[in-house]
């Protein structure tokens with residue numbers, strides 16, 4: 001069964017996976033001390049000692065500061081966000097990292113445009129024969145003007161392009177034999193149903209199924225608009241989720257050159273039904289047909305007419321980039337560590353505590369990144385290759401800071417072997433399992449398995465492969481830029497507790513603190529878990545630098561082409 005997967009990262013509806021206890025890799029021996037693990041994994045003794053020195057308390061102190069009310073929730077483009085960026089830059093400087101931002105600084109400026117659709121917006125479907133169907137904003141459709149202008153008009157024919165996917169590795173092209181330039185595409189979310197791992201990765205969602213891909217691909221093909229059909233029957237959320245998330249401001253990179261849609265739009269299933277009926281077609285038949293290779297996109301005898309009014313706001317923020325040169329500066333095995341520092345800021349409309357402190361999300365990832373930089377820079381053994389430390393902005397706006405970074409890397413993507421990302425690592429004690437979803441898609445996975453075993457970690461399988469979690473954190477921006485990347489987090493097993501306890505910790509966080517002002521620092525937090533995944537990442541990174549060659553995606557993976565040829569995804 002396929003589920004529509006709305007990208008919660010931009011929509012503040014994302015809930016971490018409800019963790020089901022599916023554990024692979026039956027290694028059950030007691031956890032080796034991390035120092036032993038280091039020598040066991042071939043790290044130089046001095047590097048293993050630095051890894052061992054990674055300290056939970058120091059991670060906690062970074063979190064304490066970053067989650068302070070004085071930082072006002074670290075909103076992108078706000079004072080508190082900029083204070084966080086400068087705090088991280090100061091730490092990088094104190095550690096002796098080289099600035100890798102703009103003009104010899106640690107800061108890489110990122111420009112943004114916020115676009116809010118206003119009530120003066122109107123849209124209609126006009127069939128060649130029969131009455132025009134006026135659509136009600138929010139009730140029947142939502143729309144955003146990506147071109148970042150106050151007002152735009154569209155009057156163009158609609159072309160049904162099925163899933164709207166062009167995926168050479170799966171021999172699939174919904175745009176074959178059809179020109180959508182200047183037209184509006186009608187598209188289904190998700191991807192063709194499959195149980196075959198070689199065809200859209202079976203039941204796991206590929207990026208082709210994501211709604212963001214649909215808009216990007218339509219724009220690349222020269223369409224002026226895209227209408228995504230919302231299918232309540234298959235979605236794990238209702239229309240109100242779409243409506244609510246699009247009633248606010250959508251944020252885009254202000255200085256990227258990607259093609260843009262005048263109307264990035266969702267329509268209700270019943271509106272799509274009327275649209276097909278007006279074209280003498282049956283919606284259900286067309287949806288079924290779209291799941292087959294024989295499907296042929298077709299222009300419908302209906303025009304989409306719209307006038308979209310928007311409030312446009314420009315602002316800027318910064319990625320924070322520090323570089324540790326390696327012994328070998330010319331090699332292709334640099335390693336990157338990343339974590340987003342932004343959070344949701346302040347909600348002026350909320351009474352009481354209205355500061356989204358983001359202690360866990362993602363003070364913890366920043367604390368890990370900083371302590372990792374500290375460990376690398378204090379190591380008596382110099383890393384074989386350069387190490388990039390990247391604290392990125394605007395993750396909560398749709399992974400935009402990392403998106404920009406991927407397009408403006410201080411080290412070319414082809415020279416980076418691996419990016420390890422950290423996002424929201426619960427500070428709850430000694431972990432005995434880790435989550436490394438996406439690692440299994442790379443040639444590095446045997447090393448990940450070996451390292452997990454040396455640390456006494458089980459590798460926890462992705463409990464919801466169909467939900468596309470891989471596409472919802474900053475490592476994805478690196479993957480689509482050509483860098484093998486995944487996030488490292490704890491699983492549900494913790495020392496001294498049954499797995500149900502770990503699961504309950506995640507659930508409690510999701511229900512009570514995730515994306516709420518209550519995601520605050522408390523003195524009882526136990527950052528041992530954060531230190532453990534930091535040590536694990538340190539060992540992984542060092543091994544990636546020592547390996548015989550760089551890391552690649554496994555053959556046939558959706559990111560293989562961009563890794564090998566630098567092609568746009």
Ligand SMILES: [Zn+2]
Pocket residue numbers: 361396515
């Ligand atoms: Zn978040």
